[in-house]
Amino acid sequence: MANTTRGFGYWAVVVLSALMALFGLPILAGGLWLITLGGSWYYAFAGLGLVVSAYFLFRQSVVGVWVYLLTFVGTLIWALWEAGFNGWAQVPRLVAPTVVLALVLLTIPALRSRFTMPRATFAAAAVGVLALGASMMVLTSVRETSLFAQETTPPMLEAPVAPTQQLDAVPAEPVAPPVQYALQETGVDWPAYGGTQHAARFSPLDQITPENVGNLEKIWEFRTGDLPDGDEAYGNQNTPIKIGNRLFLCSALNKVSALDAATGTEFWTYDPQVSIDAIGYNATCRGLAYYETPGAAQTDMCATRVIMQTLDARLIALDTQTGQLCPDFGNGGIVNLMEGIGDSAPGFYSPTSPPTVVRNIAIVGSQVKDGQTREAPSGVIRGYNAETGALEWAWDMVRPDAPNPLPEGEIYTPGTPNMWTIASGDDELGLVYMPLGNSAVDYWGGDRSPEENEYSTAIVALDVTDGSVRWFYQTVHYDIWDYDLGAQGTLADFPTENGPVAALILPTKQGQFFIFDRATGEPLVEIEERSAPQGGVEPENLSPTQPFVVDFPSQLKPDIEEKNMWGMTPLDQLWCRIQFRQASYEGRYTPPTTDVPWIQYPGYNGGSDWGGVAVDSGRNILVSNYNDTPNYNRLIPREDIDALGIVPIGHPDHATGNSHSGISPQALTPYGIEVNAGWRVPFTGMLCKEPPYGGIMAIDMATKQVLWDKPFGSARKNGPFGIPSMLPFDIGTPNNGGTAITATGLIFVAATTDDLIRAISTETGETLWQAELPAGGQATPIIYEAEGRQIVVINAGGHNFMETPIGDYFIAYALPGVGS
DSSP states (O other): OHHHHTSHHHHHHHHHHHHHHHHHHHHHHHHHHHHHTTOOSHHHHHHHHHHHHHHHHHTTOTHHHHHHHHHHHHHHHHHHHHHTTOHHHHIIIIIHHHHHHHHHHHTGGGSSSSOOOOHHHHHHHHHHHHHHHHHHHHHHHHTHHHHHHHTOSOOOOSSOBOOOOOOOSOOOOOOOOSSOOOOOOOSSOBOBTTBSTTOOOEEOOOSSOTTTGGGOEEEEEEEOOOOOSSSOOBOOOOOOEEETTEEEEEOTTOOEEEEETTTOOEEEEEOOOOOGGGOSSSBOOOOOEEEEOTTOOTTSTTSEEEEEEOTTSEEEEEETTTOOBOTTTTTTSEEETTTTTOSOOTTTBOOOSOOEEETTEEEEOOOBOTTSBSSOOOOOEEEEETTTOOEEEEEOTTOTTOOSSOOTTOOOOTTOOOOOSOOEEETTTTEEEEEOOOOSSSSOOTTOOHHHHHHTTEEEEEETTTOOEEEEEESSSSOOSOOOOOSOOEEEEEOOTTSOEEEEEEEOTTSOEEEEETTTOOBSSOEEEEEOOOOTTOTTTSOSEEEEEOSSOOOOOOOOOGGGBOOSSHHHHHHHHHHHHHSBOOSTTOOOOSSSOEEESSOTTSBOOTTOOEEETTTTEEEEEEEOOOEEEEEEEHHHHHHHTOOOTTSTTOOOOOTTSEEEOOBTSSEEEEEEETOBOTTTOOBSBOSOOEEEEEEETTTTEEEEEEEOSBSTTOOGGGOOOOOOSBOOOOBOSOEEEETTSEEEEOOBTTOEEEEEETTTOOEEEEEEOSSOOOSOOEEEEETTEEEEEEEEOOBTTTTBOOOOEEEEEEOTTOOO
């Protein structure tokens, strides 16, 4: 009898009881802590139930089973009351407790009692419990999409105050271009980053349809050879351009290649020899600009050219036929963009986006590394002659009348808002539309100039003839949240009661769509100024209101609550709940704080980023993928930053690193900044907010109704500790990269962290085709025709911040058996 008592069953129960106590004690302690913070009482009772159950199981008593059964029933009731039938929300609430329940049931035959049910019956019961739990997860996740769609209407924050118009520049009459420049059109070609400089990302081609898209196959692959040798930050996000029979692309370190658009065969490659020291946030070349000299013979050298900004701040023009530098452009084909910027450490001023060519002017901005110092390189916008490389004008918002060129030794105003993303343009109006960021150092603004406070996080329309401001609109007042405008504005006809109006559609990181008459800047949607939270470390500077679009759909979700915290188990969900209760959170625009962390929702990657939107003007449909993640931030006092030895780039003691993670110095201000991007759980790396973390939606612009809104991205490459789960369920992942839309009602998009490219129905949002990529697809695909064949191309370059595999691939897809 003693041997039976001390056999395998006995020790299995002991081990299980020890594990239950190991998890139960911190859940009990954390639950009590959460109660003191004003949070849920559930965890204290659940932890107590685990500990008591563990005690009786250790004593080999069936009472431990009954205690756990009561704990589980209470958990089930609480979980359904708090999260309903939301499958992903129930993962931390029910999966681990269900597994424990199955194990507890398996202990019954080994316990000292008079309970005599056969072992096989207990095993079957345990398996049944697990199967029931798994089935509930699958079935409830089906309802998630409808629940997700119901959350797209933002709540009213407070009673709205009177709207404030932000049009402070008097629009001038458009001046017709003196020369007829080449008309950009998509279809056979894709001549600009966004399709054209209007950035609608629309193709009229109709060979690929919803009925045959499932037959798409890979027809060629090209590799640039640009891959990291060590721990360099790579993440190429290139969208090629296609003109004639050639496809032009650039690699992570700015190698430009011309390929046969039909076969992927390489014609030429130009290597500008960019050093890895020039990498700022990451090594990327988002795209190239194309320019055709009016009246030039096609056989002339550089009659057609591609123009690129490099990571080391050069503007380079190349002949499209030969790949040679254009000798009449700048200094032998190269313009030094560091002129007027001053001394700057490599990687501090690091352009990653293509110029935008309007008429004969190539307009350039630059990425400036975030969070370093107030004395960062200037955000000046410059317009260069696309044929000669001569500087035609420079818009320095603090010194708009500064001489051109600057006197020797002078520089453009440091620290002003920059344009790191892509501008759009209108040749007829002679306007370029620039989405601006905020001033250097994102989370404190006490010494910003009046001009910085006026133009930060604004869309600014400049006249390309002289660089003067035609109109502008500020989407965030006194931005201290890094809500810079990352998306390229889209120029499209917007339906109104008085007919279609030539509009600019501007998506934002807050998930709103600001829509303007692109000639005058007059809003075409109703915008209200709503009361915003006050307080933080500089309450005297905060704007009392922020603008909200009220009569057009948005990607805004309801404010997060404690019940929205997530994790893989009750333990990490409890950790996130405690963090939520410890933080300052008053909804959108919660002011930055230093005594406690604050929650920023959406975070700086939330809403629309540089992927922008796609518009089918024929159907009046706008398509947008977006992120839905918070950040968990804290301002760090200067003395603590100094004690930690954290210094900005360019300082002799600076250790290269990523300013978008950990702590950034924000030198010459009272505070550094600690950013937990996405608000991740320590150790497991999971996110604290429950899924979805990203979505994709379609909006009928005529009716201003959401056609559909769905989680975007599967869980197959996501999991705790960075281990891919390979689960095919749509969890809605973070995503970067845009969509391309066709006249046949198809959306082509990659962007997600599951390394897939998809074709989605514009009408229903259903995925009709998908293919696995060899690396992350954080780029926007293009669509064109070559040799009678409609082709889709995507850059699978990966992304260091998105933690997708890094690659150097360009992959083309087409239907089999078509074309010449």
